[in-house]
Amino acid sequence: MINKNVFILSVGRRVELVKLFDRARKRLGIEGKIIGGDMDLNAPAIQFVDKRVQLPKVLSEEYIDQIIAISKAENVDLIVPTIDTELLVIAKNKERIEKETGAKINISDFEFIDICRDKFKTQKFFEENKFLTPRLITEDIIKNKAYSFPLFIKPLNGSSSINAFKINSERELDFFKEYVPNPIIQKCVIGEEFTVDVFCDFDSNPVTIVPRKRLATRSGEISKGQIVKDHEIIEDVKKLLNIFKAKGHITIQCIKTSNGVKYIEINPRFGGGAPMSIVAGADSPENLYRLLLGEKLSYNENYQENLLSLRYDEAIFISEDGQVIKNV
Helix, strand or coil, X not given: CCECCEEECCCCCCHHHHHHHHHHHHHXXXXXXXXXXXXXXXXXXXXXXXXEEECCCCCCCCHHHHHHHHHHHCCCCEEECCCHHHHHHHHHCHHHHHHHHCXXXXXXXXXXXXXXXXXXXXXXXXXXXXXXXXXXXXXXXXXXXXXXXXXXXXXXXXXXXXXXXXECCHHHHHHHHHHCCCEEEEECCCCEEEEEEEEECCCCCEEEEEEEEEEEEECCEEEEEEECCCHHHHHHHHHHHCCCCCCEEEEEEEEEECCEEXXXXXXXXXCCCHHHHHHHCCCHHHHHHHHHCCCCCCCCCCCCCCCEEECCCCCCCECCCCCECCCC
């Protein structure tokens, strides 16, 4: 029996993702552990892993050393970052981590992570490579009143739609410019909002591209969505991937307008709604296991179209002695 161990960082509320890695390994007949790391050992997803480990703060000096130590002790084959704040530090230390542990990391190279984590750099990347993106509203444009509403404001290094707002008036613009930390302002684009789940192998070859329509969101994550094989989006994303050399699973935010696909941002990690694409058949956890087994993957669109996902909250109950109550 083949043994492969996966270490999911900042596992937090990613219960679905843990379960889907578990499903993939069982389907492939792979032995091994799913190790969940988090600052909080009461994090929901920690209750579903095979081994739980406590991690220090992402920006602490010991964070990378701890990841390396745990990975070596647990014979980890794959490391999966899950939150924005850890991406830069992991990418910056990727070569060291992989060299010292022998594990692969589900992350793109630092130069691309750096673009994704700075909204101005993302904007510049789209513009320089001739991809449509919302117009950037600079201070000069605001000073000269050379804009029209609605606008959209968000933090330069933000995530999960925290402090992201639609602006409909001068009064709102004046307020949110002061309220939002380190903001970027763009023209608000009207159209159908999509998240695109992309999986590439470790040589940046696309394996799956799955557009999913965002029908409803909550706290920045999709709460209701539908898989749509929109080939205009798929073909445009292929062009993007010729330049943006992604590795592993990433998500791309875009809006389909009457003038074409306009890109908003790239999140170089598993998004909260990624289980939609995985359940539809674009199974990134299985693909990662197959890559660890040395298999060569080819591009395919063998996933279920029009799959509807309705996400909801579920509670975990833990008794005084630390046991998960399963018969609720």
